[in-house]
Amino acid sequence: MRVLVLGAYGLIGTYVSLRLVADGHEVAGLGRRTAQAARRLPGLRWIAGDLRAMTRVESWVEPLRGIDAVINCAGVLQDGPNDKVAAVQTDAALALFRACEESGVRRVVHFSAPPSGSGTPFETTKRQADRALADSSLDWLILRPALVLAPQAYGGTALLRGLAALPFWRPRIAGAGLLHVVSVFDLAETVSRAIATPALTRRAYDLAHPASISLDDLTRAFRGWLGLAPVASGRLPGWLTAAVGRLADLAGWLGWRSPARTTALGELRQGIAVKPEPWIADILSHPVSLEQFLIAHPATVQERRFAAGYFLKPLGLVALAFFWVATGVLGLTAARGEAVEALLRGGLPDGLAPAAVVAGSVIDIALGCALLVARTARPALIGMILVSAIYLVVATVLMPGLWLDPFGALLKIVPSIVAALAMLALLPDR
Template sequence: MTQLSLRNQLVTVFGGSGFIGRYVVQKLAQQGARVRVAIRRPEEGLFLKPMGAVGQIDIVQANIRMPMSVQAAVKGADIVINCVGILHEGGAQKFAAVQARGAEVIALCAKEAGVKKMVHLSAIGADAASGSRYAQSKAAGEAGVRRHMPQATIIRPSVVFGPEDDFFNRFAALAAFAPALPLVDGGHTKLQPVYAGDVGAAVVQAALDDAAAGQTYELGGPKVYSMKEIMQLTLDTIHKKRLLVPVPGFALKPLAFALELQPLFAPPITRDQIELLKADNVVTEGAKGLKDLGVSQPTPVEGVIETYLYRYRRGGGKFEPRFS
């Protein structure tokens, strides 16, 4: 395993203020890297600065739909990491624009700038033949990255959990007011939730390890759950009893469509996510994974979700995100 030191290396992180990106930025700072965080709204990334020494973390404006801003963000960088992703579409933020074309633009600009290393965050389930536009765009993004940076490392996590997640938090929030929760197609789909901190550590290790160049890694936690088990675990954690009602995916799509149309809040479920739930989201047997990137003991779900889902219990409580 040949590694370079990240000390004083300039690493540009696209999407560094996002759910996973913030863990990547923290781990990079701990390694002594100079971190350039490239995001659409720089003021929203100011909370990252205390994760490093004075001047170690720089926040710059970049929009992956605007190549000139991407060129500026990668200029002089030793390593580029792409953590940009969306879970549902809204306005100009479309899967094809962000996760397919955006990823390719970053890779192309990195190549033109002479960057030697790139780590691209994709997802288990990335598949050009999928019925989900999310999965299709992830596959297209991987292909675009490989087209320009064949030496890039592809990281494919399963569902990612942590204090800021849009997974366990979403179900817990729904359970706070809904008398029943739907189990899409019976809740039999298998998932392998992986902790955001472990994903962040794996991404940084991929940037460190020369042997990771050109490789693809699938990241999953220590246990596989069905969707029904995940919903029940969420309810047990927040001390609530709710009906879990099996609903065919096709029957749920009209409601999902209506929720997508309203402008007041992010939809709790979309038609595209229903499509995603038709396929299991677990690490492929024999795939390289967390252990190959230095995470020998993946963090279990049960050891973390209680530290942030407790606020959905009766009486609530102050929520303080923590990074580790």
């Protein structure tokens, strides 16, 4: 069967696509960043497409050509510069469903989310798409997974690993509701059976293990899975959790998809209420529990390093950005005269030294600001490494005595280069 998977390089889409390929299906993946996806998942045929712009039926004519079934794994948590919740989860989805009806693609498996009653745009747009699909003439299946467990860490489960690995204290988020979990392999198995079983149609299923768990118990379980010794836990006050959510929202508008944004916190307060019994009765009689999943996928040094460094990435990026902006501001204000005198002593002409200080300071500020924006963070880090190397070479030629400066004026540039290299390595989020 020829299957089109939307969001094929996302967390769920990756495992679903690989399972369908293993089953012998021809899988086409649709997404924005297909070049990198093709390197990660070479067994798929890739179609470049931006769901934000695919809100008309005509947008789907070519992607659906020759397709027998569609799996929609695409989803957006919250609006941002690169994400539009309504466009992706409602407008594009409705256009897709109508295009399937017109093109004769009957089978549509649509990943949604369990009803939470949170009233967030994430939840309301999911419900709108669900209703539109249910009212269509298609052979549809709506799958609503709980918190997805996967070997790959992304989104909420990545945050849980980071919280579990904090060295001296394990926070408890006030007001968090009970959760349910589901293995990503159970999701892939469900899609595999749905594609192979035409009778599984026009049904909506909650996908989850029946046992509920608190967020505190979940982070404790992850900490034990990582092989870390127990630490004291403490309740995060509501105002602090809200402040973190607002900061994460701000980061979201800079392009960073933090799982701690207010939408995620709102869904977390509601908890995940599911009724998995129909799914268990019809499709998968023994879904994997949290304990079984963790036992089957033991943590290695890679998982421990990821969890330990989870919060170091945002801290490191902010610290580097502050360092570069601060040095630039100082170069334009309090330290400008001293910097010009140092360059004059090094042999720079009178007219060139002040201009060099101003230019260097402006470059520092620009690189620091660019680092805070997700789209420009990578070139900013590369720029920091190159500019730091230039500073070292120029200073060594003009003022070699700075290597013996008791405050380490030049020596400190070396660890800043290493810090930029470390942030460059930690930058990818999947």
